Amino acid sequence: MQPVSTFSLVARDPETGDLGVAVASKFLAVGAVVPAARAGVGAVATQSYANTSYGPRGLAVLELGGSPEDAHRIFAATDPGHAQRQYGIVSAGGAAFTFTGDACHPWAGGRAGENYAAQGNLLTGPEVVEALEATFLERTDLPFPERLTAALLAADRAGGDQRGRQSAALLVVGEGKGYGGFNDRWIDLRVDDHPDPVPELERLLGIHRLLFNPARNARPLSDEEIRWIQAAAARLELYAGPIDGTWSEAVEAALKALLGRENLEERYTGGPRLEEEVFAALREAYGEA
Structure with missing residues (x-):
């Protein structure tokens, strides 16, 4: 199994309660593997020999009232490959947790605080995760989706995945914010194969804003x-x-x-x-x- 060596940010917007995952990697279509989120419940990023069951299982734990740490304990107790896994979890209340297994490829690690978990593996160094965290905490002037992509770009320009660049994705959920108001999937954008995917992801976010932002300043x-x-x-x-x-x-x-x-x-x-x-x-x- 090819490792999903990548860096990601899982976060909550304290002003709106929206939840999101931003991720980039030298991996084809990373957005199909790493992010999971549900409005009013939480968000999860699973990577490094990703166990894709962690997304739905983690959300199920949170929906039942469990904490991100509770989800972590369940993963550790039930997954024989847990030492190879890396993940970040943020609850709808802003509680956050990040985990990096001992068998993840270096450099690997993460940082977490209220409303965010930043993590990465097979990176050029700790400065990548530090840039993720610092930019998310500093760029409170930006709307939440743009804040996530700004953090992703800062991490990428700090070194990113040591193997190079290929794909990036942004998933943001909010109550009734999906197309037509029928679900919570507000922004779900993916750059599956591109020489510089994070700026391309920002371009797609700009198009999304143009097409779907409510009319306010006619x-x-x-x-x-x-x-x-x-x-x-x-x-x-x-x-x-x-x-x-x-x-x-x-x-x-x-x-x-x-x-x-x-x-x-x-x-x-x-x-x-x-x-x-x-x-x-x-x-x-x-x-x-």
């Missing part, structure tokens, strides 16, 4: 901007009215069609108003009128 469209919408939609045969900068139901239908083509429909609340970044995305997609 501003009125100018006559010139309405004219641009009319012209862009007309070129695509989505609008057949006058190009005169006047708002109408037909123009609104055309704007909705343009937004739908770019998966931006969730960023529109109706009327002649758009957020600046959404209008900029349309201009980038469809150019000058």
Whole structure:
């Protein structure tokens, strides 16, 4: 079995209760193996000859009221390969635990505190985990998902996996924050094979924010901007009215069609108003009128 030699951060946002796992490795599709999380319960990262049962089993312990240490004791008592395992666990209440088995490949270790567990194995040195921890603790100015990826990038640039780079992933869960509000899987992004996966993961997070952030700062469209919408939609045969900068139901239908083509429909609340970044995305997609 190939070791999942990697570094990861498991964390809780104390402001929202959201839980997340950020991970990177010289390993194909690390996001398919390491992270597990459930809103209102906890989050787990399992790595280094990863026992993939640790994710669901750890969450089950937490859901029944157990602590991260309780999950650790169960793993140690039931897994003959426990000395090869490494994991981090954070509960919905912020309790955290990290474990590095004696048989993990050096450098290997972890650090944990309230709301976070940072760990890694086969790293260039302890500075990787130290960068994970320090950046997470310092970058409280960032939203929680961006805080996780910033910590991951700092650890990567501090040395990361001594074998190199290949994949990275970000999983963040929150009550009712999944697509359409039907589950808790708010952000689930994976870079499976890339020469520099952590910046690519940050790029994907930016796209996710553009597409799915709730509309909060819509501003009125100018006559010139309405004219641009009319012209862009007309070129695509989505609008057949006058190009005169006047708002109408037909123009609104055309704007909705343009937004739908770019998966931006969730960023529109109706009327002649758009957020600046959404209008900029349309201009980038469809150019000058």
